[in-house]
Amino acid sequence: MSLRSAADPQYQRPxxxxxxxxxxxxxxxxxxxxxxxxxxxxxxxxxxxxxxQAVVKDANLRGRGGAGFPAGVxxxxxxxxxxxxxxxxxCNADEMEPGTFKDRLLMEQAPHQLxxxxxxxxxxxxxxxxxxxxxxxxxVAADRLNAALKEARAAGYVGKNVLGGExxxxxxxxxxxxRYICGEETALINSLEGRRANPRAKPPFPQIAGLWGxxxxxxxxxxxxxxxxxxLNGADWFKNLSQGKSKDSGTKMYGCxxxxxxxxxxxxxxxxxxxxxxxxxxxxxxxGKKLKAWxxxxxxxxxxLPEHLDLAMDFDTIAKAGSRMGTGLIAVVAEDQSxxxxxxxxxxxxxxxxxxxxxxxxDGLPWSVKILRAFENGQGQVEDIEVLSKLTKWLGPGKTxxxxxxxxxxxxxxxxxxxxxxxxxxxxxxxxxxx
Amino acid sequence: xxxxxxxQGVQTVIKLADLMKPPAPKPERFVLSDEERHxxxxxxxxxxxxxxxxxxxxxxxxxxxxxxxxxxxxxxxDMVSISAADLEGVATFYNLIFRQPVxxxxxxxxxxxxxxxxxYDELRDALIQQLGVKLGGTTPDMxxxxxxxxxxxxxxxxACLMIDDDLHGPIEPAQVKAMLEAYQ
Numbered sequence: 344m345s346l347r348s349a350a351d352p353q354y355q356r357p358x359x360x361x362x363x364x365x366x367x368x369x370x371x372x373x374x375x376x377x378x379x380x381x382x383x384x385x386x387x388x389x390x391x392x393x394x395x396q397a398v399v400k401d402a403n404l405r406g407r408g409g410a411g412f413p414a415g416v417x418x419x420x421x422x423x424x425x426x427x428x429x430x431x432x433x434c435n436a437d438e439m440e441p442g443t444f445k446d447r448l449l450m451e452q453a454p455h456q457l458x459x460x461x462x463x464x465x466x467x468x469x470x471x472x473x474x475x476x477x478x479x480x481x482x483v484a485a486d487r488l489n490a491a492l493k494e495a496r497a498a499g500y501v502g503k504n505v506l507g508g509e510x511x512x513x514x515x516x517x518x519x520x521x522r523y524i525c526g527e528e529t530a531l532i533n534s535l536e537g538r539r540a541n542p543r544a545k546p547p548f549p550q551i552a553g554l555w556g557x558x559x560x561x562x563x564x565x566x567x568x569x570x571x572x573x574x575l576n577g578a579d580w581f582k583n584l585s586q587g588k589s590k591d592s593g594t595k596m597y598g599c600x601x602x603x604x605x606x607x608x609x610x611x612x613x614x615x616x617x618x619x620x621x622x623x624x625x626x627x628x629x630x631g632k633k634l635k636a637w638x639x640x641x642x643x644x645x646x647x648l649p650e651h652l653d654l655a656m657d658f659d660t661i662a663k664a665g666s667r668m669g670t671g672l673i674a675v676v677a678e679d680q681s682x683x684x685x686x687x688x689x690x691x692x693x694x695x696x697x698x699x700x701x702x703x704x705x706d707g708l709p710w711s712v713k714i715l716r717a718f719e720n721g722q723g724q725v726e727d728i729e730v731l732s733k734l735t736k737w738l739g740p741g742k743t744x745x746x747x748x749x750x751x752x753x754x755x756x757x758x759x760x761x762x763x764x765x766x767x768x769x770x771x772x773x774x775x776x777x778x
Numbered sequence: 779x780x781x782x783x784x785x786q787g788v789q790t791v792i793k794l795a796d797l798m799k800p801p802a803p804k805p806e807r808f809v810l811s812d813e814e815r816h817x818x819x820x821x822x823x824x825x826x827x828x829x830x831x832x833x834x835x836x837x838x839x840x841x842x843x844x845x846x847x848x849x850x851x852x853x854x855x856d857m858v859s860i861s862a863a864d865l866e867g868v869a870t871f872y873n874l875i876f877r878q879p880v881x882x883x884x885x886x887x888x889x890x891x892x893x894x895x896x897x898y899d900e901l902r903d904a905l906i907q908q909l910g911v912k913l914g915g916t917t918p919d920m921x922x923x924x925x926x927x928x929x930x931x932x933x934x935x936x937a938c939l940m941i942d943d944d945l946h947g948p949i950e951p952a953q954v955k956a957m958l959e960a961y962q
């Protein structure tokens with residue numbers, strides 16, 4: 344039987360090397376035959392939790408959920424030592440950022456890899472329990488993760504005295520019941536506690552007082568799934584995965600959606616250009632249309648233009664261009680598609696998904712939708728462009744309780760910057776003009 | 779979900795005979811089945827605090843009954859040791875907890891950006907036309923409920939939707955009729 348990892352002899356695709364969509368996910372035996380759970384075993388037998396943390400920090404693994412915060416730094420705030428008490432690790436598997444479909448693939452096709460990663464990171468922070476917070480609509484992922492977890496428990500990877508050592512760890516799959524805001528880490532914690540998913544004030548940060556008031560780390564699926572490979576292959580190996588395309592480390596799950604020929608998600612060196620994503624992997628725009636604009640990584644990122652396609656898709660480069668890499672899955676808008684309609688769609692989403700906790704977000708987002716609808720229907724008023732512009736400030740960073748509304752303002756502010764003429768085309772005609 | 783609208787202008791006349799009638803019987807007391815109770819008790823073991831099982835408990839009742847009625851709330855609240863009002867707040871926050879009866883099959887059509895760019899408007903209109911209900915509506919035969927939903931994480935397959943637990947995509951408007959046939 345040939346090993347799946349043989350398709351990646353140089354170990355350049357740690358996240359997807361064991362994925363074979365036609366054959367489906369590996370069971371425990373198959374996964375172990377591919378060196379699965381080896382990173383966990385090595386950590387528990389040979390490394391202290393601090394050593395695991397150190398190698399991940401050294402590797403500069405940045406959070407793949409969208410914010411790019413270094414995972415090692417996040418973990419370093421967690422109190423360690425024998426008196427630290429109950430601590431929790433939570434996997435943010437609430438993938439709901441519009442345009443993002445990478446964690447679905449990873450969880451459906453490599454469930455054991457996530458289970459191993461959870462246990463390993465649990466060990467690194469000496470967590471007592473872990474929860475995978477999975478969005479309710481991911482039915483297949485839930486089944487496969489639960490099946491993998493059952494196998495892992497039976498094999499002694501989860502439960503009392505993991506692999507016969509001192510440390511014990513319980514792990515559960517928790518499925519949600521909707522609402523985008525659950526992806527915000529403190530809202531996620533409230534939801535996991537069985538409450539309404541309103542975000543919490545920070546500080547205190549979850550690493551100090553999170554789930555049930557205890558130190559808690561929340562990491563994205565893709566972030567976690569890199570960890571066993573970093574432990575096995577070292578920090579330098581991870582840094583070199585970017586093949587000099589970026590000063591960030593590792594690979595990234597990239598993707599493309601919208602009217603492109605071959606939409607999908609691919610693991611590539613971090614720093615791969617958006618042009619390569621669109622033109623090589625996605626086979627270019629459908630029907631020979633030209634690209635008008637693109638979102639680099641989800642609904643809450645600023646639009647960029649065709650002239651930005653050659654930028655490296657990494658956290659700092661895309662930030663310098665005035666946007667955010669976000670989740671790294673681009674959404675492309677074709678030349679004959681309306682930016683005003685696209686922004687109206689985005690703001691409608693954010694308005695509906697606002698948790699309603701703070702006024703600027705709860706009332707400001709529906710206001711923007713109302714105005715955008717007017718422009719879409721050719722009923723915009725001149726002053727409304729100014730109002731939209733002001734909303735991007737009033738709902739911007741620091742003006743609201745969490746990052747939901749500021750995220751919502753990113754596509755709007757960039758649409759106003761690059762496509763003002765499309766808004767002007769949506770102004771109501773004066774009676775003389777109409778006649 | 780179906781609204782029975784009273785024609786405007788019709789006056790309600792209270793008749794003495796109606797007032798003399800015995801009061802309508804109270805709705806039957808809501809009782810969890812053994813299976814529901816057993817499943818909720820199992821969920822409770824996953825958390826150090828019982829209220830954390832609230833959402834799972836609501837989902838369990840919904841799985842067995844299709845939706846979560848007002849009468850179910852105090853009974854579920856008891857099991858997770860919070861007040862009915864508290865659980866009501868939770869139950870009304872999450873869009874996948876249905877507080878009204880839904881059809882035998884629930885269609886969740888993605889209306890987020892990638893599907894917007896790949897034909898959501900046309901797909902939604904085809905569904906509305908085929909089913910004869912608006913978004914949020916249930917067909918009179920209780921076969922389908924049509925709901926909009928945010929990004930399903932299947933953007934490479936837009937325009938997409940879910941029917942019950944099944945993901946479909948990309949779906950062209952012309953495929954809608956045949957797709958629905960499989961759900962009786």
